[in-house]
Amino acid sequence: MKVLHVNAFDTKGGASRAANRLHNALIGQGIESSMLVQSKLSNSPLVITEINPIAVFFNKILTFIDTLPARILRKDINNFSPSWIGSRAIIKKINSLEPDIVHLHWICNGMLSIKDLAKIKPPVVWTLHDNWAFSGACHNLHLCKRHDPITHQCGTFSKLFFETKKKAYRSKSKLGIISPSQWLLNMSKKSILLQSKQHFHLPNPIDTDVFKSINQSQSRELWKLPKDKKIILCGALNILSDPNKGLDVLLSAWAGLKDNNITLVVFGNNQDILPGMYDDKIYFVGKIDNDASLNTLYDAADAVVVPSLQENFSNTILESLACSTPVIAFNVGGNADLIHHNINGYLAQPFDELDLIAGIQSVLKQEDTFEIKRNARQYVIDNFSYQAVAEAHKKMYINFLSTDTDPIKR
Helix, strand or coil, X not given: CEEEEEEEECCCCHHHHHHHHHHHHHHHCCCEEEEEEEECCCXXXXXXXXXXXHHHHHHHHHHHHHCHHHHHCCCCCCCECCCCCCCXXXXXXXXXXXXXXXXXXXXXXCCCCHHHHHHCCCCEEEECCCCHHHCCCECCHHHCCCCCCCCCCCCHHHHHHHHHHHHHHHHCCCEEEEECCHHHHHHHHHCCCCCCCEEEECCCCECCCCCCCCCHHHHHHHHCCCCCCEEEEEECCCCCXXXXXXXXXXXXXXXXXXXXXXXXXXXXXXXXXXXXXXXXXXXXXXXCCCHHHHHHHHHHCCEEEECCCCCCCCXXXXXXXXXXXXXXXXXXXXXXXXXXXXXXXXXXXCCCHHHHHHHHHHHHCCCCHHHHHHHHHHHHHHHHEHHHXXXXXXXXXXXXXXXXXXXXXX
């Protein structure tokens, strides 16, 4: 079986990392898997992209043009993607590779125009990483003040893109939808745009040979972190500039924390803040660009806080649990798929700063810290290892290819 994963990047961002991990997990199970990306950052021979300088330049132009509606409407270009323009070369490349199945992931920023979906000849499955596939153009609906809870549109332009998606989905009969979280699965199945499509609930995988507990004392020495304090870790791509990541909520709550024995460590690639100590309770370590370094940072921490306002299937939570580090997060989105309250972490009431702090204190004060750490890793091994997730996807591919068309016709 030949599987082709299609994503804007191969290693940059949460969706690309999840897609790349699934790609590698499938290879480990003997499946012929490859990735087609708009921008390649790795040196993997199984990741395909345009190497022609003219094509590379043209891709950059497409990315800019695709964001023009968001710029004109003064919307956040990271949350509003019309996908009204795309590369014909990508469609041509997909079909020339002749995969048995095309697995889409994050395809915005001028990579694929949604109206060209039907031009992909092989059957298509699409892993959802946010709300974009069933909204007008928004990735995170809760960040859109004009969001309609029924149609998931937010204005005239959004309605136009919504109608474009509706036509595109109707024209591609062999289109299956995958959601890593139960929360996003339920939203997609109820949505006007995707309710007629076949849905699958399949998680993202993680390499438990890479993400694992090592030696906390040595990891702290590596990062020059204090050994005599409790370390709470928080981080994500663009942690300081992305409002969805909720760092402002955590910092507001942190200001009321009176325990001087706890230090907050923040990672992320915001260029406005240089690595170093803010005060005696908050430390910023900057950008982490490889899994090995990230693993040691999780290992150095006593707990991880994910204060996001919405998450589908958080890589940060998954990685932390694999490293035997419990996680505190708000009970939103797909967080409950990963965190079992007081078993491998703490689910705080949404956006309640006091409960978030209570969760941190609860996890740190657990009498049997060994138990909660063991629960964290064991849950990941049992449910999200490369082997488990790859086998589940292989069964899904076979099942999907054996059916003729969508189960529901509108």
